[in-house]
Amino acid sequence: xxxxxxxxxxxxxxxxxxxxxxxxxxxxxxxxxxxxxxxxxxxxxxxxxxxxxxxxxxxxxxxxxxxxxxxxxxxxxxxxxxxxxxxxxxxxxxxxxxxxxxxxxxxxxxxxxxxxxxxxxxxxxxxxxxxxxxxxxxxxxxxxxxxxxxxxxxxxxxxxxxxxxxxxxxxxxxxxxxxxxxxxxxxxxxxxxxxxxxxxxxxxxxxxxxxxxxxxxxxxxxxxxxxxxxxxxxxxxxxxxxxxxxxxxxxxxxxxxxxxxxxxxxxxxxxxxxxxxxxxxxxxxxxxxxxxx
Numbered sequence: 152x153x154x155x156x157x158x159x160x161x162x163x164x165x166x167x168x169x170x171x172x173x174x175x176x177x178x179x180x181x182x183x184x185x186x187x188x189x190x191x192x193x194x195x196x197x198x199x200x201x202x203x204x205x206x207x208x209x210x211x212x213x214x215x216x217x218x219x220x221x222x223x224x225x226x227x228x229x230x231x232x233x234x235x236x237x238x239x240x241x242x243x244x245x246x247x248x249x250x251x252x253x254x255x256x257x258x259x260x261x262x263x264x265x266x267x268x269x270x271x272x273x274x275x276x277x278x279x280x281x282x283x284x285x286x287x288x289x290x291x292x293x294x295x296x297x298x299x300x301x302x303x304x305x306x307x308x309x310x311x312x313x314x315x316x317x318x319x320x321x322x323x324x325x326x327x328x329x330x331x332x333x334x335x336x337x338x339x340x341x342x343x344x345x346x347x348x349x350x351x352x353x354x355x356x357x358x359x360x361x362x363x364x365x366x367x368x369x370x371x372x373x374x375x376x377x378x379x380x381x382x383x384x385x386x387x388x389x390x391x392x393x394x395x396x397x398x399x400x401x402x403x404x405x406x407x408x409x410x411x412x413x414x415x416x417x418x419x420x421x422x423x424x425x426x427x428x429x430x431x432x433x434x435x436x437x438x439x440x441x442x443x444x
């Protein structure tokens with residue numbers, strides 16, 4: 152297949168995460184259930200079980216669902232933190248929510264395409280212009296978010312995390328499934344300097360040594376959903392890093408800070424204090440994300 156045809160195909164296709172097709176239920180985790188509440192006995196059984204299983208997060212199933220079958224998302228918080236659940240409504244309500252989730256996501260794709268000019272090929276070769284536009288875009292993103300309040304503003308960018316799925320630029324673009332140009336590490340270093348960190352997910356193919364060539368601090372996180380192979384690689388990477396600090400907690404996430412061959416490494420261990428509450432959203436906006444599209 153020739154490149155011209157491939158490029159034309161990529162220009163008319165956009166990746167849709169599977170969870171955007173199902174009201175944000177992560178189908179790959181097999182965490183969705185059809186819960187039969189058609190009798191009072193079933194309703195009482197469900198609440199009795201969930202009250203014990205979800206002891207930290209339990210909120211009774213509303214009585215409005217007695218006599219119906221509902222779509223339920225159910226999974227574990229991990230370890231001694233119990234389980235959590237979320238009712239996505241009856242089948243009809245679920246399908247209505249699914250339609251809204253997908254249409255909202257398509258709207259986000261269209262908005263991302265409209266804003267893609269901030270990472271044009273010209274910008275990638277003009278660090279000063281790109282820096283200004285990233286900062287301008289960051290302010291705009293915060294201004295548009297529903298979490299903004301009158302006292303919140305972006306005045307200075309302290310750190311820039313550049314996401315990478317591969318140390319090779321060509322492979323990285325393929326993995327991102329992106330048609331727009333993606334800035335290289337070297338170009339971003341021209342103006343980000345000591346503020347730049349490479350953010351990389353540790354999957355089964357991750358190798359620390361491949362990222363040493365950039366001479367840039369690393370910000371590493373675990374692959375989700377986790378696999379046996381990724382867990383083994385994650386533990387291997389931890390054993391290779393000289394950990395200097397293991398009690399750093401920011402915004403509930405625990406971090407390990409260390410060094411590998413002279414390169415600072417920060418590893419996000421995740422929210423180990425989590426108490427999942429269904430339909431509850433974050434109280435603070437801590438990070439501004441610039442869409443890569």
